[in-house]
Amino acid sequence: MTILITAGPTVEAIDPVRYLTNRSSGKMGYALAEAAATMGHRVILVSGPTQLDVPDGVDFIPVESADDMYEAVANWIKKADIAIMAAAVADYKMAQVAEQKIKKSADQDTLTLQLVKTRDILGSARQQMNFTGTLIGFAAETEKLITNARNKLQRKNCDLIVANDVSRADIGFHADDNEIVLVSEQGEEPLAKASKEHLAHVILEKAIQLATK
Ligand code: CTP
Numbered sequence: 001m002t003i004l005i006t007a008g009p010t011v012e013a014i015d016p017v018r019y020l021t022n023r024s025s026g027k028m029g030y031a032l033a034e035a036a037a038t039m040g041h042r043v044i045l046v047s048g049p050t051q052l053d054v055p056d057g058v059d060f061i062p063v064e065s066a067d068d069m070y071e072a073v074a075n076w077i078k079k080a081d082i083a084i085m086a087a088a089v090a091d092y093k094m095a096q097v098a099e100q101k102i103k104k105s106a107d108q109d110t111l112t113l114q115l116v117k118t119r120d121i122l123g124s125a126r127q128q129m130n131f132t133g134t135l136i137g138f139a140a141e142t143e144k145l146i147t148n149a150r151n152k153l154q155r156k157n158c159d160l161i162v163a164n165d166v167s168r169a170d171i172g173f174h175a176d177d178n179e180i181v182l183v184s185e186q187g188e189e190p191l192a193k194a195s196k197e198h199l200a201h202v203i204l205e206k207a208i209q210l211a212t213k
């Protein structure tokens, strides 16, 4: 099968020297890419900047901003049977990127940046991108994990949401381990805390089961 995976953070320019980003390490998305390639699938990895090595045998599409990632996914998702959106995409970007470096003001102690919403890549897969394959999203939550994940499952027309409690330091963004709950129409499947590599295999097995049923 062909599996498209988004991973890592996005980077949104403020001016020529500054940017907005988030704490995503990309580990979960890269673990998924590695596992899928090892299983013999074709992998298209669309990734924001990370410190990680690109797994062998994957087609790598590096991007920076949420807009870049949207365009790359819109272009490549046509080829995919399964799409897994593990990226931590910026929800907001600068209304206008400053062309010159923003100077420190001599008389203003505060600075307000005006941000506008980015497009929701996962939320656009079905309608705007006409994706009919198996669609899997993540939900990064600090509270009401299952309720929020289930809302995302419905709102974004996904087959599966991987719910992730990012308020805990021992799991999530920079950690090597994760503890997740698989949320689908069928119900909730909590998985015991394990390495991101192990969980990647479990998520992929579930994805392939959903794709072949
Ligand atoms: N996502 C996306 N494009 C965006 C924002 C999010 O594709 N512009 C995807 C993420 O990759 C993830 C899922 O949507 O698979 C959920 O991301 P999350 O940040 O948890 O949810 P949001 O819908 O952005 O809502 P909020 O941040 O307010 O919880």
Ligand code: CA
Pocket: 089, 090, 091
């Ligand atoms: Ca978000």
